[in-house]
């Protein structure tokens with residue numbers, strides 16, 4: 478197991494990525510094509526910045542990546558089309574982020590772990606729900622979302638909620654994710670530009686159970 482971890486760590490160093498997490502985003506992007514050239518991307522929970530590096534490469538100079546984290550992100554080596562914000566994603570204003578809606582939001586946000594898995598999973602799920610609450614204000618209709626979550630009791634409802642707000646959603650665990658980790662990645666494509674109340678008022682826009690879901694084996 479340690480050898481597998483060392484492999485990703487070594488590879489990240491070799492390729493100049495700030496963290497091994499870069500390979501999770503690269504794999505998820507390869508599978509689901511969530512980010513495109515020229516896109517405006519919101520990178521939530523971005524420090525130290527390996528997802529920012531990957532996203533900045535994909536969008537190119539005509540795109541833009543706004544990276545937000547509580548922690549300071551070192552600007553050295555990042556290209557000019559990256560904006561850095563030391564802030565709480567739950568409260569940062571969309572004006573601070575440029576005032577435009579994003580083509581995609583990618584979130585690797587994780588709470589500081591307490592060592593109590595059930596409690597950590599509940600906090601992680603709440604964070605994801607808070608991100609979903611902000612999609613109307615931040616994400617373009619038809620935009621895409623990728624978010625990390627610690628799998629726990631609230632996870633199925635989070636996946637259901639995401640599926641209601643997007644045309645297609647699913648969850649998977651990339652190879653670079655530690656096998657023993659409870660982290661999962663929910664991906665969703667085609668934001669409907671609606672909120673939960675709209676979905677509840679018009680159940681026909683919610684897909685039948687299971688539709689559009691795909692879950693890869695771990």
Ligand SMILES: C[S@@+](CC[C@H](N)C(=O)[O-])C[C@H]1O[C@@H](n2cnc3c(N)ncnc32)[C@H](O)[C@@H]1O
Nearest residue numbers: 498522525526527528546547565566585586587
């Ligand atoms: C696993 S790290 C992200 C790694 C990053 N994606 C990379 O590839 O370098 C999780 C980050 O989420 C941040 N975070 C957690 N909650 C947040 C919030 N509400 N607003 C902003 N950042 C948050 C933490 O400070 C932490 O740096």
